[in-house]
Amino acid sequence: MKFQLKAKDSLSKARAGVITTDHGVIETPIFMPVGTVASVKGVHQRELKNDINPDIILGNTYHLYLRPGIEILEKAGGLHKFMNWDRNILTDSGGYQVYSLSANRKIKEEGVKFKSHIDGSYHVFTPENVMEIQRSIGADIIMAFDECTPYPCDYNYAKRSMHMTHRWLDRCISHLGTLKPLYGYDQTLFPIVQGSVYKDLRRQSAEYIANAGAEGNAIGGLSVGEPAEEMYAMTEVVCEILPEDKPRYLMGVGTPINILENIALGIDMFDCVMPTRNARNGMLFTSKGTINIKNKKWEDDFSPIDEDGITWVDTEYTKAYLRHLFTVNEMLGKQIATIHNLGFYLWLVRSARQHILQGDFAQWKNMMVSSMDNRL
Template sequence: MKFTLKAQDPLSKARAGELVTDHGVIQTPIFMPVGTAGTVKAVHQRELKDDIKAQIILGNTYHLYLRPGLDIIESAGGLHKFNGWNGPILTDSGGYQVYSLTDVRKIKEEGVTFRSHVDGSKHLFTPENVMDIQRTIGADIIMAFDECTPYPCEYNYAKRSIEMTHRWLKRCCDRFDSTEPKYGYNQTLFPIVQGSVYKDLRIRSAEVIASFEREGNAIGGLSVGEPAEEMYAMTEIVCDILPQNKPRYLMGVGTPVNILENIALGIDMFDCVMPTRNARNGMLFTKNGIINMRNKKWENDFSPIEADSDLYADTQYSKAYLRHLIHSGEMLGAQIATLHNLHFYLWLVTEARNKIISGEFYEWKKTMVNRLGQRL
């Protein structure tokens, strides 16, 4: 993997870059649609590429390990062959899912034992076997196994947690470096900075993660309930420490406003279920604010979903029709809304990149932040 910085905004820390993988080139800043179980919900792969213009998607180690299982994925030749997506893929290590299984998991130095949400069977994730699982899934970028602490989180717990996460990272790196990719293309490993909302822990974790000198780095444990101001403060601290010449990935973030504010702090890569999950509930993100398509005010609005969009679904269908589909529980409603939201997120980061390159990002970002949070 190779990362090259192409431009830096003169009035912020925003930057435009290019990330080269064996499955394609990624222009940063970038938003990565979440395909937890090997699919971005309600979207065909052709639509991801041609309409949404996604450059990289996510899969999830925990979910793919449980279903369909590693034997099937390996027999298919890896996740790219299995799901038909020929672009770059990143896999989460499953650490966040383990974090969310509070009642059915135990964390020890060896790793995490947990009960499957599918059938209740017992499993063990260790730094070593999570590397092996992600090798088998075949992602281009794989994540280190870490503990994602909750919010709020006591200081001493957060401190013990990052120390264990750092020990786990050493084990991840040792296993990753002693094994080979299975499908004939390169893979790379990103460590994850943790530390909750404690400045000294974030600084310490960022310093340790940077010392491993991997090809990219991630920031985890944010967007878990803390105020946005805390997220921005922690992100700024960490970005000031992580290497300038490597991509920075802020995990699980976030709203369009969150994305723009964190781009301004130096983040290059984002993912979040928000655009797809909210779409299925009838919430649309647009250039002028947020639309709740369930509201009666759209019942007789026959204007296009977004008239100045280059997405066919935005101009083909009216707000009234989309409201009818969503209100009726029709699958097409979720499909149209998902296409719209993902297209908008990719438009947003592409426009941010263009503004960084032209030197106009700072003022543009201020204008967009004021617009994007409005309820229409």
């Protein structure tokens, strides 16, 4: 993997860059649609390619390990071939899912024993076998195994957890060095900065991760319930330390406003289930604010979904029609809403990139944040 910085904003820390892997070019800043179980929920791959058009999507190690399972993925030739996706894929390490199974897992130095949410069977993730699982999945960018701490989190617990995440990283790097890619292309490991919402821990972790010398770095343990101001403060601290010539990935973030504010702090890569999950519940993101399409006020509104025509969906369907589809529980409504929200997120990061290249990102960002901070 290679990363090249193309431009930096003069009034913020926003950057525009290019990541190149064996599966193609990724222009940053980038938002990665979440394809948890080898599918971006409710979206055909042809719509994903032709209408949303991301350079990279995300797969979930925990879910793919349980279903369809590593044996099936290896027989298929890896996740790219299994789901018919010839562009980039990033897989998380399963650390966040293990965190979310708090009642059904036990964390030790060796790794994590957890109970499947599907059938109650017990499994163990270690730094070593998580590297092997992600090797079998075959993503272009893979994550080191980490512990994602909850919010709020006791300082001493956060400190112990951070140091264990660092020890796990060393084990990931060591074991990955003994493995060869299965499918004829390289995989790139990103370590993960932890430390909860404590600046001194975040600094320590960022320094440890920077010293690992990886080709890219991630920031985890945020967007887990902390106020947005805390998230921004931690991001700022970490971005001051992580190397400028490597891409920075903020995991699991967030709203359109969160994304723009974190781009301004120096983040290059994002993922979040919010655009797809909210879409299925009738919540749409637009350039003028958020819309609950189920509200009666849209019943006879025949204007486009986003009146600025941000995505192709916005010129094809009206608010009234989409509300009708939700009212009658027609699955097409959820599909249209999902494609709209994903299209909007990709439009947002691509517009951010253009304004960074043009040199007016900070002004544009402030205008967009004000415009999107409305309930319509």
